[in-house]
Amino acid sequence: MIDKGMVTTGVRYNLMTFFRNPFNLAALILLPLIAIEGMGYALGTMPELPGIIAMPEEEGRMMGALFSTSFLTGLMGLFQVISSREADRRLNVVGGGRFGLLFMRVSTILIVGIFVTMINYLIFIRGVDPASHHLIVLSLLSVSIMYGFFGVIIGVIVPHDLEGSLVMVFLADMDVFLGSGVFETEEWIQRTFPTHYPSRILEEGVVEGTFTSDYALFSILYMIVLFTAALSIFYVTSRGDLG
Amino acid sequence: MKENSGLKRTWLSFVVSFKEKMRNPILVSLILFLPAYFIFIAGRVMPEEEVFINHLGEMKEIGDVFQATFTPVTASLVTSIFGLYTVLEARDADKRLLISGYSSHELLLSRFGMIFAVGVLVSTFSLAIMMISFSPDNLPAFFMMVLLFSIIYGHIGVIIGTLMDKMAGVYTILLLITMDAGIFQSPIFLQEEPALWIRILPAYHPMNVVVETSFLDSIESIGHLALSLAVLFLVTILAVYIFWLRVKS
Numbered sequence: 131m132i133d134k135g136m137v138t139t140g141v142r143y144n145l146m147t148f149f150r151n152p153f154n155l156a157a158l159i160l161l162p163l164i165a166i167e168g169m170g171y172a173l174g175t176m177p178e179l180p181g182i183i184a185m186p187e188e189e190g191r192m193m194g195a196l197f198s199t200s201f202l203t204g205l206m207g208l209f210q211v212i213s214s215r216e217a218d219r220r221l222n223v224v225g226g227g228r229f230g231l232l233f234m235r236v237s238t239i240l241i242v243g244i245f246v247t248m249i250n251y252l253i254f255i256r257g258v259d260p261a262s263h264h265l266i267v268l269s270l271l272s273v274s275i276m277y278g279f280f281g282v283i284i285g286v287i288v289p290h291d292l293e294g295s296l297v298m299v300f301l302a303d304m305d306v307f308l309g310s311g312v313f314e315t316e317e318w319i320q321r322t323f324p325t326h327y328p329s330r331i332l333e334e335g336v337v338e339g340t341f342t343s344d345y346a347l348f349s350i351l352y353m354i355v356l357f358t359a360a361l362s363i364f365y366v367t368s369r370g371d372l373g
Numbered sequence: 374m375k376e377n378s379g380l381k382r383t384w385l386s387f388v389v390s391f392k393e394k395m396r397n398p399i400l401v402s403l404i405l406f407l408p409a410y411f412i413f414i415a416g417r418v419m420p421e422e423e424v425f426i427n428h429l430g431e432m433k434e435i436g437d438v439f440q441a442t443f444t445p446v447t448a449s450l451v452t453s454i455f456g457l458y459t460v461l462e463a464r465d466a467d468k469r470l471l472i473s474g475y476s477s478h479e480l481l482l483s484r485f486g487m488i489f490a491v492g493v494l495v496s497t498f499s500l501a502i503m504m505i506s507f508s509p510d511n512l513p514a515f516f517m518m519v520l521l522f523s524i525i526y527g528h529i530g531v532i533i534g535t536l537m538d539k540m541a542g543v544y545t546i547l548l549l550i551t552m553d554a555g556i557f558q559s560p561i562f563l564q565e566e567p568a569l570w571i572r573i574l575p576a577y578h579p580m581n582v583v584v585e586t587s588f589l590d591s592i593e594s595i596g597h598l599a600l601s602l603a604v605l606f607l608v609t610i611l612a613v614y615i616f617w618l619r620v621k622s
Contacts, residue, residue, distance in 0.1 A: 168556060209539065296450075299454060303450065303551055306551070
């Protein structure tokens with residue numbers, strides 16, 4: 131049974147704690163700006179990108195948007211889980227329940243994810259004239275949700291700041307260089323990276339405005355798998371922690 | 374006599390911290406596995422195309438260039454995150470050590486020694502994995518540059534850890550290293566003469582030497598090498614000063 135009052139209070143408290151930190155706020159706004167503008171500038175100097183339909187500068191901005199959206203939400207998910215272990219134990223004692231606590235953490239991550247998505251979207255469209263704004267939001271939001279779940283999974287499996295940060299940093303970095311499609315690499319390897327399908331949706335949103343249902347379907351499938359994994363891992367491991 | 378006991382205490386603190394970290398199998402496997410995995414996969418999946426290297430004035434295989442330039446990037450990521458957490462996690466321990474008679478310079482030596490040790494470990498392992506599919510022309514110099522890269526960013530991690538909390542710190546480190554070393558200084562991505570603001574970033578001079586040691590027998594740009602050492606010196610001085618201020622406070 132989920133205590134709605136406790137979940138609402140918990141989410142509100144988590145969000146206030148997050149947004150009250152000036153460094154978090156600065157990171158939310160400044161870092162996407164640097165990533166999107168910086169990657170757009172650097173890739174804009176390249177003559178052409180084989181197999182890529184977008185202009186190099188657009189491709190760079192896409193890389194930057196996917197990178198900052200994914201990593202920021204992922205990191206938020208990671209630290210939400212790691213830093214809340216003690217608080218969760220206490221909340222469980224006062225009747226929070228394991229699923230109530232998970233629901234609270236996931237809701238916080240999703241709200242921050244939506245916020246991160248909107249900031250990245252607004253910065254992203256400053257330099258491009260996209261064919262479909264809906265597809266861009268859809269793509270960034272799906273990446274954000276995926277990485278939020280990744281953050282939860284990593285935070286539960288590797289429940290220490292240093293180790294969890296290392297995994298998240300490498301996942302995001304490998305994903306942006308190998309999964310986003312900027313290099314014409316072997317297709318099956320690209321498909322294993324979380325941003326692969328959302329990056330295709332983003333590319334279509336920028337260039338053609340067409341909607342390929344396969345890309346959306348695989349993105350949703352990826353999200354369902356991650357959500358199920360996060361739920362199962364949290365449930366199994368929290369039996370020991372929360373009783 | 375007093376100096377000897379100071380050195381002994383510094384060594385003891387370093388050994389205890391190092392053993393503590395190395396006894397954590399998850400941390401050790403991540404420190405070694407993550408860069409290795411990145412470099413190994415990159416070596417397998419890069420397209421068989423060539424890219425023009427501005428600095429050398431010739432075409433090179435994109436896979437070789439990617440591996441040569443991303444080995445220092447991955448080593449730097451690990452060392453920098455380690456530097457960040459050295460500051461964030463050791464605060465309480467440092468206070469206790471100061472109370473129990475350690476001096477601030479003994480603590481400094483111990484903590485920076487740890488960062489150096491991790492830098493050596495990660496650089497060596499990353500290089501070994503890279504050599505499965507790519508061998509730099511000037512191996513000893515290339516290794517020294519990878520190490521220099523990781524120490525520069527390890528010390529930047531210390532600076533960031535003193536100024537920010539963990540979330541903003543980890544994000545800043547990833548963004549800084551990815552943008553500076555991975556994108557702006559990469560001969561794959563930036564195909565024109567770098568602007569002034571790119572040339573003052575910490576990875577500019579070291580990356581030029583990395584590219585030379587990867588594809589040439591000798592280091593021809595002594596200026597880049599000297600300025601790389603200057604960057605290391607400046608970053609180290611700044612990190613030591615900021616860490617010392619924190620310990621003193």
